[in-house]
Amino acid sequence: MISRIETLGRTGLLKLAALGRSFIFLLHALIAIPNPRTSFPLLIKQLYFVGVLSLIIIVVSGLFIGMVLSLQGYTILVDFGSEQAVGQMVALSLVRELSPVVAGLLFAGRAGSALTAEIGLMKATEQLSSMEMIGVDPLRRVVAPRFWAGFIALPLLTMIFSVVGVWGALLVGVDWLGIYEGSFWANMQSAVSFEEDVLNGIIKAVVFGYLVTWISVFQGYDCVPTSEGISQATTKTVVYSSLTILGMDFLLTALMFGDL
Amino acid sequence: MDQLDDIIIDIEGMSFSRSERLIFDNINIRIPKGKVTAIMGPSGTGKTTLLKLIGGQVRADSGSIKIEGLDIPRLSRSALFDIRSRMGMLFQSGALFSDLTVFENVAFPLRVHTDLPEDMVRDLVYMKLQSVGLRGAVELMPSELSGGMARRVALARAIALDPDILMYDEPFTGQDPIAMGVLVKLIKTLNRTLGHTSIVVSHDIQETLSIADYIYLIADTHVVAQGTTQELLADTSPKVKQFMQGLPDGPVPFHFPAQDYFQDLVGGEL
Numbered sequence: 001m002i003s004r005i006e007t008l009g010r011t012g013l014l015k016l017a018a019l020g021r022s023f024i025f026l027l028h029a030l031i032a033i034p035n036p037r038t039s040f041p042l043l044i045k046q047l048y049f050v051g052v053l054s055l056i057i058i059v060v061s062g063l064f065i066g067m068v069l070s071l072q073g074y075t076i077l078v079d080f081g082s083e084q085a086v087g088q089m090v091a092l093s094l095v096r097e098l099s100p101v102v103a104g105l106l107f108a109g110r111a112g113s114a115l116t117a118e119i120g121l122m123k124a125t126e127q128l129s130s131m132e133m134i135g136v137d138p139l140r141r142v143v144a145p146r147f148w149a150g151f152i153a154l155p156l157l158t159m160i161f162s163v164v165g166v167w168g169a170l171l172v173g174v175d176w177l178g179i180y181e182g183s184f185w186a187n188m189q190s191a192v193s194f195e196e197d198v199l200n201g202i203i204k205a206v207v208f209g210y211l212v213t214w215i216s217v218f219q220g221y222d223c224v225p226t227s228e229g230i231s232q233a234t235t236k237t238v239v240y241s242s243l244t245i246l247g248m249d250f251l252l253t254a255l256m257f258g259d260l
Numbered sequence: 261m262d263q264l265d266d267i268i269i270d271i272e273g274m275s276f277s278r279s280e281r282l283i284f285d286n287i288n289i290r291i292p293k294g295k296v297t298a299i300m301g302p303s304g305t306g307k308t309t310l311l312k313l314i315g316g317q318v319r320a321d322s323g324s325i326k327i328e329g330l331d332i333p334r335l336s337r338s339a340l341f342d343i344r345s346r347m348g349m350l351f352q353s354g355a356l357f358s359d360l361t362v363f364e365n366v367a368f369p370l371r372v373h374t375d376l377p378e379d380m381v382r383d384l385v386y387m388k389l390q391s392v393g394l395r396g397a398v399e400l401m402p403s404e405l406s407g408g409m410a411r412r413v414a415l416a417r418a419i420a421l422d423p424d425i426l427m428y429d430e431p432f433t434g435q436d437p438i439a440m441g442v443l444v445k446l447i448k449t450l451n452r453t454l455g456h457t458s459i460v461v462s463h464d465i466q467e468t469l470s471i472a473d474y475i476y477l478i479a480d481t482h483v484v485a486q487g488t489t490q491e492l493l494a495d496t497s498p499k500v501k502q503f504m505q506g507l508p509d510g511p512v513p514f515h516f517p518a519q520d521y522f523q524d525l526v527g528g529e530l
């Protein structure tokens with residue numbers, strides 16, 4: 001019994017120490033005056049890897065989620081004769097909840113795990129050490145551009161997810177099930193408010209982007225530099241990111257829409 | 261060696277342990293300026309760790325490591341990066357940047373620390389690669405190189421900025437006899453003509469003895485012997501003799517510390 005409590009305490013302390021390390025890590029990586037001549041190309045390169053390469057999975061998922069929402073919404077709403085409301089239902093659920101959360105989860109699986117594995121491998125093959133010995137801080141050269149790229153990419157991907165999702169809903173609702181297109185759009189327009197819904201969704205995406213990339217780069221940088229350590233770090237990235245996104249989403253939703 | 265201002269790196273009373281295993285116990289090492297100093301010792305004694313301690317990548321538990329008066333374990337992060345731009349280190353594993361070509365790898369230190377125009381960078385990179393015999397490999401990726409080639413590219417990268425202090429971790433491992441001869445000559449030339457201070461960690465006794473001005477033999481957390489090549493070859497203490505002649509039996513243990521061999525073998529059945 002005592003030994004179990006001891007184990008619990010030790011695990012707790014280790015986790016706490018890791019959390020502290022990750023704050024210091026983030027501070028070192030981000031507090032720097034970037035040199036535009038070198039930093040900008042690095043950022044562009046990472047934006048390509050983190051953002052552009054995640055586009056396909058985001059677009060395809062957004063399309064299918066929009067289509068399925070439309071179909072489900074239609075089968076329920078048609079009983080009440082209010083199938084024109086499909087447009088507003090799909091748009092609101094996407095913009096407020098599904099786009100930031102699903103795009104965030106997909107982003108963690110696609111880009112976050114890749115970031116962790118890449119940085120972990122650079123650590124295991126002593127590339128980070130040799131960079132340090134050349135006199136370049138890997139936190140600024142390797143970690144910072146990846147962090148900013150993730151931070152910028154996820155909100156953009158989330159917006160793309162919403163747009164493609166609405167398009168998918170239109171395909172199923174209007175073109176296939178025959179909802180009148182005019183009321184599909186009109187209902188959506190009158191129900192979705194820019195500040196309340198769209199902006200809050202983007203704020204969520206910004207928060208998730210920040211958290212997921214932070215987790216990803218830190219897990220890579222802090223991993224045990226062996227193949228086993230890298231695989232564990234990659235798993236941790238996906239698990240921690242997913243849990244963080246879902247937990248934070250509830251918190252943010254309560255803050256943003258709780259008083260309605 | 262006795263002249264104090266000829267010492268560039270001065271390690272005094274330094275102790276270091278890793279996961280509760282003592283690696284260095286209160287050791288003193290002085291690296292003379294502009295000379296080739298060899299660090300030798302059995303595998304796993306901490307030679308690589310010593311280079312990392314000098315480079316400030318790991319911090320000593322106690323004692324001081326002074327480079328021209330600056331105490332490495334007590335420097336701030338940015339001061340550490342400043343002083344590192346004057347050091348070059350060849351890693352045991354090469355540690356080339358896997359996302360850059362051979363050319364970009366060698367050009368990396370030049371690009372971050374100088375504002376040289378592109379054609380000058382190009383000339384310098386070609387010169388360094390020529391000196392390690394790999395000018396033809398300039399467009400290859402690190403994954404397309406053999407182990408020995410990667411290490412030579414890493415050497416070219418380490419000397420790209422002509423740093424004051426060069427640390428070579430096992431530069432001769434995995435090289436054929438011809439490349440070995442070229443590298444020995446290269447290290448010698450860099451040292452004699454440009455006045456670099458070189459620290460060479462190596463197991464290749466013949467090659468090391470032929471270039472080293474001064475040798476430290478470390479084993480078992482201590483410096484067991486030090487001196488010039490002649491002094492060490494003439495040393496009659498059994499430890500030094502064993503190492504210099506490569507004999508398996510003697511006071512220097514070949515085995516990593518372990519429990520009794522017999523116990524381990526029969527342990528399963530007891």
Ligand SMILES: Nc1ncnc2c1ncn2[C@@H]1O[C@H](COP(=O)(O)OP(=O)(O)OP(=O)(O)O)[C@@H](O)[C@H]1O
Nearest residue numbers: 278279283301302303304305306307308309310352
């Ligand atoms: N990251 C680490 N964590 C814990 N112990 C380590 C770590 N790296 C090295 N060690 C231990 O430190 C000791 C010294 O390692 P080091 O790499 O400096 O040896 P070395 O003298 O360079 O050996 P070799 O000649 O084989 O390269 C080894 O016994 C090793 O077990």
Ligand SMILES: [Mg+2]
Nearest residue numbers: 307308309352
């Ligand atoms: Mg070593």
